[in-house]
Amino acid sequence: MPGAKAGAKPPPPPDPEPRPGLEEAAALWWRPEVTAGELARQGRRWTVWTAWIAIVFSAPGVILLLLSPLTLPVALGCFAHAWLIPWLQARRGARAVVPLRDAGGGVDAEASRVALGLLGDLVGHAERDLLAETGLALERGLLGVWLVGERGALMVRPGGRRVDSWCVTVGEPEDLPPADRIAHLLLALREDEPGFAKVANLGFSGAPWRVRRGLSERCRPALAEARRAARAGASPLSRGALVPIDEL
């Protein structure tokens, strides 16, 4: 898989330079730093990979049809594979992001309400409405516009023409209220955006329409809003200000 970052862990350098920012990222010293250039390279790899899959499965179908029209059923099977594999990749990327759900799984309603209050204070007014509607928290960063869920995140690149899907989660999330899971990821993202991307695993990178097909109806407006923000050249400073939580 072109986006896979995890690999064999080489021996640690004798005296590694301490990495500022996210502690979780500093612990992953063997992983490359995530920059806009690195993301562009990853994106190109995903595009080449997808094209390769399409060619590898389509070409035999075309050849079979040229040899004999009677091979049509087999050729159709080849074309189906050429379509199905990239579709499955995109769907997996879309489904890596879990939107905010109602309380459940042993978490009581009061805890969920408290967690939701804190999360609502962390995001801005417009983002709060989007969160309530779609279950995803929109966060403007330097690498792109993020949509953060209970688990996983999508990032729309500047210009809005590519979406990356990141697999990331808070440690031991089982007992946390759903909104707290998002708050954990949101805080980490705000602390150190490249570090956040370094910790997360890139699960998919491709065109927004490919990701959109795999998203639930509820989440699609969030992707549309993130694309609008990415096209508008959203800056991290344009996000909402923190509201004091004295009243909590």
Next chain:
Amino acid sequence: MARLIRLDRTGHTTLAEWTADDESTREAAVEAFRRELDRGLLASVPRADGSADMVRELPLDAELVVLRRPIAGG
């Protein structure tokens, strides 16, 4: 009044509150902060502009310090 909170199963728990002119509350907050960091939690200070800073020492001038669990690739 500044607050030190921990994100947990209750939503969040207020571990300490302090004011700049009350040394006893400041010391209690620093002690609670260190105890939670020793347990493996990480501290984040949300800023008014929407950014956040990771800290290893309790910033006594902050209004809110949030203790959170580490994140990991899924």
